[in-house]
Amino acid sequence: xxxxxxxxxxxxxxxxxxxxxxxxxxEGIFGGLENRRLLFTRYKKKSMRIKHVIAMAAVHNLRICMxxxxxxxxxxxxxxxxxxxxxxxxKESVEKCLSNL
Numbered sequence: 130x131x132x133x134x135x136x137x138x139x140x141x142x143x144x145x146x147x148x149x150x151x152x153x154x155x156e157g158i159f160g161g162l163e164n165r166r167l168l169f170t171r172y173k174k175k176s177m178r179i180k181h182v183i184a185m186a187a188v189h190n191l192r193i194c195m196x197x198x199x200x201x202x203x204x205x206x207x208x209x210x211x212x213x214x215x216x217x218x219x220k221e222s223v224e225k226c227l228s229n230l
Contacts, residue, residue: 162189 162168162185172178 158189 159168168185170178170181172181
């Protein structure tokens with residue numbers, strides 16, 4: 130495949146604003162994976178490398194989903210605790226209740 134053949138089409142479809150807005154997010158994800166040594170693959174065959182990368186992406190997405198679920202559960206627990214507190218509760222009593230989580 131000759132990459133020059135598609136250069137004009139890619140340049141026409143390229144969105145500079147989307148690139149600027151998502152570049153940091155994507156580089157952050159790959160930088161984090163690289164720092165944790167999760168981008169390394171020892172497979173030689175291209176088909177196995179592709180499968181390995183897909184599996185790595187699935188694991189990453191599952192971790193992110195589980196983190197979001199955990200944060201939402203903690204948020205709901207905090208809301209329930211705050212509902213039980215009297216309206217004139219002091220800042221110290223609220224912090225004491227939240228520190229027990």
